[in-house]
Amino acid sequence: MRFLFSSLIFSFMMCSCNLEPATPVSRPQKFDQKKYEQTLKAERDSLASNPRVSSDTIKPLPDSTQVSTKSMKFTETTDTIHLKIAYGKAQIDTVKLPRQKLVFVLNSDTAKKIQLKITPQDTLANLRISQIFDPKGNSDGPFGREIVFPVTEKGEHAIIVSESQMQGDPWGGRFSVEAKLLW
Secondary structure, eight states, X not given: OHHHHXXXXXXXXHHHOOOSOSSOOOOOOOOOHHHHHHHHHHHHHHHHHSOOOOTTTOOOOXXXXXXXXXXXXXXXXXXXXXXXXXXXXXXXXXXXXXXXEEEEEEEOTTXXXXXXXXXXXXXXXXXXXXXXXXXXXXXXXXXXXXXXXXXXXXXXEEEEEEOOTTSSSOOOEEEEEEEEEEO
């Protein structure tokens, strides 16, 4: 009886199984190298027989979708720089263009405060810490060139450095950023 039952189950499984794979199988195809060479030569010869038109004779048609970038002036650019904290400190020397905003990103880890200091080469530079964003997206600012900022949320903080809009002309030049984590 057991033998009959097991043979029925085995035969049922063999009949019900689909032995073809679910994914298609590609078979090798014959490649005719001579024919391929002939088609490449024919394409090359057809390109060589067409007369070349100089770029001076072709005049582009005006297109309403094209916008001239010569007339557009981008006044603000933003770059992001990741500060790598080593032994609770980070320092970086960088260059800023006029009207450029620099975003310095650092991980506050387990610190209770972040001490930030910006030192431009030009002492009369129009430069400050504009805003500080915490990991939840809350912002605070504007600040001056030095600040001790309390950390309420652990994680990555974004420090935006730019010029003061109320205090003179746009400034560009070299400066350094120092960050210290305080416990």
